[in-house]
Amino acid sequence: MFLSLATTHRPATDLGYLLMKHPDRVHEFELAFGRAFVLFPQSDEARCEAALVLDIDPVGLVRGHGASDGPLDHYVNDRPYAASSFLSVAINRAFRSAMAGSSRERPDLAATAIPLEITVTPLRVRGSETLVRQLFEPLGWRVDLDVVAGRAGPSAYATLRLSGTLTLADALNHLYVLIPVLDTDKHYWIGEDEVDKLIAKGGAWLHGHPAREIIATRYLKRRRGLVRAALARLAPEEAEEETGAGRPAAQPGREERxxxxxxxxxxxxxxxxxxxxxxxxxxxxxxxxxxxxxxxxxxxxxxxxxxxxxxxxxxxxxxxxxxxxxxxxxxxxxxxxxxxxxxxxxxxxxxxxxxxxxxxxxxxxxxxxxxxxxxxxxxxxxxxxxxxxxxxxxxxxxxxxxxxxxxxxxxxxxxxxxxxxxxxxxxxxxxxxxxxxxxxxxxxxxxxxxxxxxxxxxxx
Structure with missing residues (x-):
């Protein structure tokens, strides 16, 4: 799976400072499920592009998981190849400082909206092109979706291209949350800490998103208690109205409460x-x-x-x-x-x-x-x-x-x-x-x- 981030901001090479990655090097990161590489296919004053490439070990994903319904069903799937929650984890691992909006060398630029072009491929889309637009366009993105042709018609996989003028931190946080929303099949267990993660990465923009209920529901894999807790934190005034006068809105972490x-x-x-x-x-x-x-x-x-x-x-x-x-x-x-x-x-x-x-x-x-x-x-x-x-x-x-x-x-x-x-x-x-x-x-x-x-x- 492949993620490309590019800008035409002048000088475009400032992208390296924002990502805290030197354009002349290949940066490698070990992940629990494989490796991630960050490299720069283009780096000049007019345009700079950074690519995040994942090399996932398909055997390592299932090693130790025991017997399955068939001899190959755990091994023959799209998890090592299609953009999913694995890519979100890699984004957080490789670009953590940029996601937080911090840059030692370019702090003012980190808080500035710059022209960005993003490509994610192949992306599994469990839904229509309308859903993709419903998720990204309210955030200021122009959306171009090229669906991969299958033998019997369009497949569930596509190349997603986004363009817009946003801060790099906002762009990365949008991807971190919305890629798993489109795929809906997170590779790890969903618990109450996922509500905290959703609020941390999406709270700044998600509370006003017209599709926030769809996003929370799909991000949290339809776990109703967690979805209610997330929505209560995103829009507490609406949650209070829905629960009725004098009745407290749902809050996250019942056991913790x-x-x-x-x-x-x-x-x-x-x-x-x-x-x-x-x-x-x-x-x-x-x-x-x-x-x-x-x-x-x-x-x-x-x-x-x-x-x-x-x-x-x-x-x-x-x-x-x-x-x-x-x-x-x-x-x-x-x-x-x-x-x-x-x-x-x-x-x-x-x-x-x-x-x-x-x-x-x-x-x-x-x-x-x-x-x-x-x-x-x-x-x-x-x-x-x-x-x-x-x-x-x-x-x-x-x-x-x-x-x-x-x-x-x-x-x-x-x-x-x-x-x-x-x-x-x-x-x-x-x-x-x-x-x-x-x-x-x-x-x-x-x-x-x-x-x-x-x-x-x-x-x-």
Whole structure:
């Protein structure tokens, strides 16, 4: 897949300063799913063009994902070749400073609208040319769409050309949000952090976009709770009218809203960090590390020689890397903190040497029929000396205002266990894999319903 950015602003070579890329070099970036290259096919005062090219490893995309419905269905697809969320991730990786509107050498120009020509090809368009125009034209773009011919007529793939006079930051943020909107098939798990990402990249222009509901719906893969939360933040006054007088509009992160007054997530992470320290381990792993909040605590604890973070979301890993400062000279040593892209339901020797591992609010996101696979990987194959698991205490849910009976705290939870169910599960793990289990509550305990969260420390 290919993205071209060109300008005729004089001198056009200023584009290199805006992108923080030297036109005489080829710039290479490692991604979780392959490599990205930035090069300049043309660079003179009259016109300068930068190209972002992705080289995606199709085998690497599915390595470790287990059996499929057919022998080739995971391998024979358009993901390595058509512009999609992979390209959005690469744009953010290669042009992060430009997306933020910053430039050391040309700060005034970064805030100035300049003539831009953009080409994206091949782009999968799940919709009509009318949809493409509906998305880009209100933002000031002139749109030209060349649909690739197929054997039986027009295909779902096209070359998109945009031209207009905008700031480079606005242009890149438009692409970052709208390319996945046209494709609708993000390569990573969609969670509440995607609402934050949509607001961060699109909030400046999306709140006034006539198609904002379409954009939010397709960007968030039709997850209704997340879409409502995004729209409430984009247009809070309209959300308040729609929900009725005196009835609060939907806000993002139901689980965070419920638990925030208790500072439960901080309590949880502090308890897990303390349990990892008490285990005496020097090599530890956070399985399902997300954006690295637990890892941030662990890097401050000198007893840990190696700290591993594993997650199925490459976007979360990228944000964890930024949070930890892994690419900065002042960040932790590369050999001390290792971030891995992978799934917990498949064996992975890269982290199996960890002496202690943590699964913080992870198991409840798995379908119950997938939980045995995680058990076998963690307790059967890796066999760390210590395993720490936290999960919500469903008994406590009756105390949360606004949480209806039987509902889960998070829209992606597949189950939430009572204390008795957690104890039964831990007992079975102990018998099957040879671990002793110690239970504790996290947060202030209610005399009848217990603490809001529960933790089990398994040792062998």
């Amino acid at each position: 419920l638990e925030a007054p208790l500072r439960l997530h901080d309590v949880r992470l502090d308890a897990v960090a303390g349990a990892l320290a008490a285990s005496g381990a020097s090599v530890v792993a956070d399985l399902g590390c997300g954006e690295g909040r637990l890892l941030m605590r662990l890097v401050k604890m000198r007893q840990f020689r190696t700290i591993i973070g594993l997650d199925a979301s490459s976007a979360s890993l990228q944000r964890a890397s930024e949070r930890l400062g892994l690419e900065q000279a002042t960040g932790p040593r590369a050999e001390r903190v290792v971030l891995l892209h992978g799934a917990l339901t498949y064996r992975d020797d890269r982290w199996h040497g960890a002496e202690a591992v943590a699964l913080v609010e992870v198991i409840e996101h798995l379908d119950p029929d997938r939980l045995p696979a995680l058990e076998e990987v963690v307790f059967g194959a890796a066999k760390p000396r210590t395993v720490i698991v936290t999960t919500p205490n469903a008994d406590h849910n009756v105390l949360f205002d606004g949480l209806r009976a039987g509902a889960f705290r998070h829209p992606d939870h597949r189950f939430e266990w009572s204390r008795a169910e957690m104890q039964a599960w831990a007992g079975r793990i102990g018998e099957q894999y040879g671990y002793a289990a110690v239970h504790s509550g996290l947060g202030e305990a209610h005399p009848e319903f217990g603490a809001p969260s529960q933790m089990v420390v398994f040792t062998r």
